[in-house]
Amino acid sequence: MEEKYCQSCGMPMGNTDEMYGNEKDGTKSKDYCKYCYENGEFTYNGSMEEMIEICVPPMTENNPRMTPEAARDMMRKFFLILKRWNSK
Numbered sequence: 001m002e003e004k005y006c007q008s009c010g011m012p013m014g015n016t017d018e019m020y021g022n023e024k025d026g027t028k029s030k031d032y033c034k035y036c037y038e039n040g041e042f043t044y045n046g047s048m049e050e051m052i053e054i055c056v057p058p059m060t061e062n063n064p065r066m067t068p069e070a071a072r073d074m075m076r077k078f079f080l081i082l083k084r085w086n087s088k
C-alpha cells in the first residue's frame with residue numbers, strides 16, 4: 001500500500017481520512033492535513049523555508065539523534081516533491 005503524506009508539511013497521513021483537512025463544503029481534502037488546511041484554505045502561508053523551520057523542533061524531538069541541520073537538509077529535499085511546493 002502506498003504511503004500518503006500531507007502535500008504541504010510532509011506528515012504521514014495514515015490509513016484513515018482522520019488527518020485530512022476539509023474543503024469549504026465540508027468534504028475532506030485529498031492532499032493536505034488538518035493542520036495545514038482548513039475550510040478550503042491553508043492555515044499557514046509562509047515560504048517553504050519558513051515551513052521547514054516550524055517543522056524542525058518536532059522533528060528533532062521525535063528523532064533525538066538527528067541534528068537540526070540534518071532535519072533541515074532532509075526536509076528541503078522531501079518538500080520539493082510535495083505538491084504545494086512543487087507546483088510553482
Ligand SMILES: [Zn+2]
Nearest residue numbers: 006009033036
Ligand atoms: Zn500538513
